[in-house]
Amino acid sequence: MHSMKLKLIYPEEKVKEPILSRVCKKFDVDINIRKANVQEKMGWLELEFIGNEEEIEKAINFLVESGIEVLPIEGQVFVE
Amino acid sequence: MAKVKGLKCKECGAEYPVEPIHVCEFCFGPLEIVYDYEEIKKNISREKIEKGPKSLWRYVDLLPVENPTVGLSAGFTPLIKAENLGKLLGLNNLYIKDDSVNHPTLSFKDRVVSVALSKAKEFGFDTAACASTGNLANSVAAHAASAGMKCYVFIPSNLETNKIIGSLVFNPVVVAVDGNYDDVNRLSSEIANEFGWAFVNINVRPFYSEGSKTLAFEVAEQLGWKIPDTVVAPLASGSLYTKIWKGFNELIQVGLVEGKPPRMLGAQAEGCSPIYQALKEGRDFIKPVKPNTIAKSIAIGNPADGPYAVKVAKESQGDIQIATDEEIIEGIKLLAKTEGIFTETAGGTTVAVLKKFAEAGVFDKDEVVVAYITGNGYKTMEVLEGKLQKPIHIKPSLIEFKEKVIGKK
Numbered sequence: 075m076h077s078m079k080l081k082l083i084y085p086e087e088k089v090k091e092p093i094l095s096r097v098c099k100k101f102d103v104d105i106n107i108r109k110a111n112v113q114e115k116m117g118w119l120e121l122e123f124i125g126n127e128e129e130i131e132k133a134i135n136f137l138v139e140s141g142i143e144v145l146p147i148e149g150q151v152f153v154e
Numbered sequence: 155m156a157k158v159k160g161l162k163c164k165e166c167g168a169e170y171p172v173e174p175i176h177v178c179e180f181c182f183g184p185l186e187i188v189y190d191y192e193e194i195k196k197n198i199s200r201e202k203i204e205k206g207p208k209s210l211w212r213y214v215d216l217l218p219v220e221n222p223t224v225g226l227s228a229g230f231t232p233l234i235k236a237e238n239l240g241k242l243l244g245l246n247n248l249y250i251k252d253d254s255v256n257h258p259t260l261s262f263k264d265r266v267v268s269v270a271l272s273k274a275k276e277f278g279f280d281t282a283a284c285a286s287t288g289n290l291a292n293s294v295a296a297h298a299a300s301a302g303m304k305c306y307v308f309i310p311s312n313l314e315t316n317k318i319i320g321s322l323v324f325n326p327v328v329v330a331v332d333g334n335y336d337d338v339n340r341l342s343s344e345i346a347n348e349f350g351w352a353f354v355n356i357n358v359r360p361f362y363s364e365g366s367k368t369l370a371f372e373v374a375e376q377l378g379w380k381i382p383d384t385v386v387a388p389l390a391s392g393s394l395y396t397k398i399w400k401g402f403n404e405l406i407q408v409g410l411v412e413g414k415p416p417r418m419l420g421a422q423a424e425g426c427s428p429i430y431q432a433l434k435e436g437r438d439f440i441k442p443v444k445p446n447t448i449a450k451s452i453a454i455g456n457p458a459d460g461p462y463a464v465k466v467a468k469e470s471q472g473d474i475q476i477a478t479d480e481e482i483i484e485g486i487k488l489l490a491k492t493e494g495i496f497t498e499t500a501g502g503t504t505v506a507v508l509k510k511f512a513e514a515g516v517f518d519k520d521e522v523v524v525a526y527i528t529g530n531g532y533k534t535m536e537v538l539e540g541k542l543q544k545p546i547h548i549k550p551s552l553i554e555f556k557e558k559v560i561g562k563k
Contacts, residue, residue: 109182143442144336145340145456146342147177147182148177148339148359150456151353153286154453
């Protein structure tokens, strides 16, 4: 079983959408939320995806296509 | 390892042994090195440091490394009394800490990478890695080469290869990932957690970031074992800024200097200023932004140490200010024409913000102010294209030279 710690950042226009619930229904992944701050104009969650690598990858792609910024728990590690 | 007690979560305080780990298993907070300052105090002295190597390793007693093997010439860069710039800004005691001449790759990254890879070797890693096209990649690739380590550098595939020539020369494996910056970030994290590699700003980050403390240690020693009243430093992830603060506090704690830690002033580019915005809006959390600035080397839209930088700014009675792209260019030019130092955009940001603070009357004219210049302008000369004066064209004629250049017949 694979696990991945992620940080999800919701832009204002996506805060009201039940996107995580959709992820749970569509993909075979367990989601373990550890920390979150959701407000009217933005939201972020730190969580763990547990499942096989392929399902986690599909779930991440779904989130990205839904307009969510999906970062590793370390945040931005790439620097120019 | 008597001087280091272990690792501790900065959020919940959970403790861990000294291992290549960086995230708390309980709350996902970042881990930090915990030292035994009482033990260090027994072994450290000004005399011992002064007899040490002319590099950042003279402060090894306050670094999480037992046996330094990588980057043995990094650090101990000049501290320059900036008389000309000081005069212009009304500061009688302005200093420039010039990491644009750090060894071997001309930025402050040589400090953090030296510490990260020395520790990585102690852990038994034989491979170094990073995700970068700039100063970080330059430094990791160079140090890995000299340390005989394998090296992997990850970049988004849509970047021009000429951006990474300064890293390619050290012969790392460059992996161009089909995807955007976030895809590279996620893949890097997965690789760091799965492979037994030292991914410098991921799994060895607690050790890596400690290297920035030496920017405080050196300044204090170079000022004759005194702490400056105020420092000005750039903010990207917030790590450098918070570690400079930690460094000065440690010097006081182990009795090497007296007095209080400095006021911490920070500089961000207007086009990527999430830490500045959090401070101004009174938030203790960071709202991520999409960077849009020429100051690429400090353009971190989702800074990991942002909340801690906000805390340091408040605790030190400091402040954070921003500079526009135009002001950053002017900052680069101002430092060059007054002090003869060519810095890159991060340094331009710092100088621009220093100037703003001076104009706002933030400084007493006699206080000791240190501005940290963290990178070298010769790496990013393209930002100055069209922004500098043009040559005066003349025929090979003394008459024309007198007329057009000297301005007399």
